[in-house]
Amino acid sequence: SAVISQKPSRDICQRGTSLTIQCQVDSQVTMMFWYRQQPGQSLTLIATANQGSEATYESGFVIDKFPISRPNLTFSTLTVSNMSPEDSSIYLCSAIGGQGPTYEQYFGPGTRLTVT
Amino acid sequence: GQNIDQPTEMTATEGAIVQINCTYQTSGFNGLFWYQQHAGEAPTFLSYNVLDGLEEKGRFSSFLSRSKGYSYLLLKELQMKDSASYLCAVRLPSDKLIFGTGTRLQVFP
Numbered sequence: 001s002a003v004i005s006q007k008p009s010r011d012i013c014q015r016g017t018s019l020t021i022q023c024q025v026d027s028q029v030t031m032m033f034w035y036r037q038q039p040g041q042s043l044t045l046i047a048t049a050n051q052g053s054e055a056t057y058e059s060g061f062v063i064d065k066f067p068i069s070r071p072n073l074t075f076s077t078l079t080v081s082n083m084s085p086e087d088s089s090i091y092l093c094s095a096i097g098g099q100g101p102t103y104e105q106y107f108g109p110g111t112r113l114t115v116t
Numbered sequence: 117g118q119n120i121d122q123p124t125e126m127t128a129t130e131g132a133i134v135q136i137n138c139t140y141q142t143s144g145f146n147g148l149f150w151y152q153q154h155a156g157e158a159p160t161f162l163s164y165n166v167l168d169g170l171e172e173k174g175r176f177s178s179f180l181s182r183s184k185g186y187s188y189l190l191l192k193e194l195q196m197k198d199s200a201s202y203l204c205a206v207r208l209p210s211d212k213l214i215f216g217t218g219t220r221l222q223v224f225p
Binding site: 042058 | 147149151156157158159160161164166203205207210211212213214215216217218
């Protein structure tokens, strides 16, 4: 199984600033994703982080607001740009491992972001 | 569109059995996950069903019926530590996961 780490684990940021979240996987994985979990809600997919190319964003999420990089198979970053209080959420990195019956999607510990 | 439904909240007593249902209507289906999430923590993997039927893993079992768009998670011999949110998620052919709203389970002594 893969182990995923994220930095920072939490941050309090001011409105209008940007924060970059880092995600590191301890083994090479095919696909990586970024999710958001707003208070009291379930997870919503932001984008698929593609290695060496632009991320694929879900409806309602755009590159200017959430630029994503994935320079190699084990590392990705998500930036939350020009933050507002509505961006206060937990941001989770996810990666796929295994095949067939051992297929699993792992989650990092999350980054808890509060925007004031 | 994608639609995954779960009950919002459930309560049960320590030592009892509880069944958490999940129904889904999605554009494609490659499998269904159940995750457990304690407050303030990341989701942790419980089960992954691809084929119809029941899969048992210790105190937890998960069932899938693809023709009915239905799954359930069965928790036996409930313990206080089982109080958490349980998330049902469908894996699409693109490998994306679409999550249900989650079921908050409270276990009472």
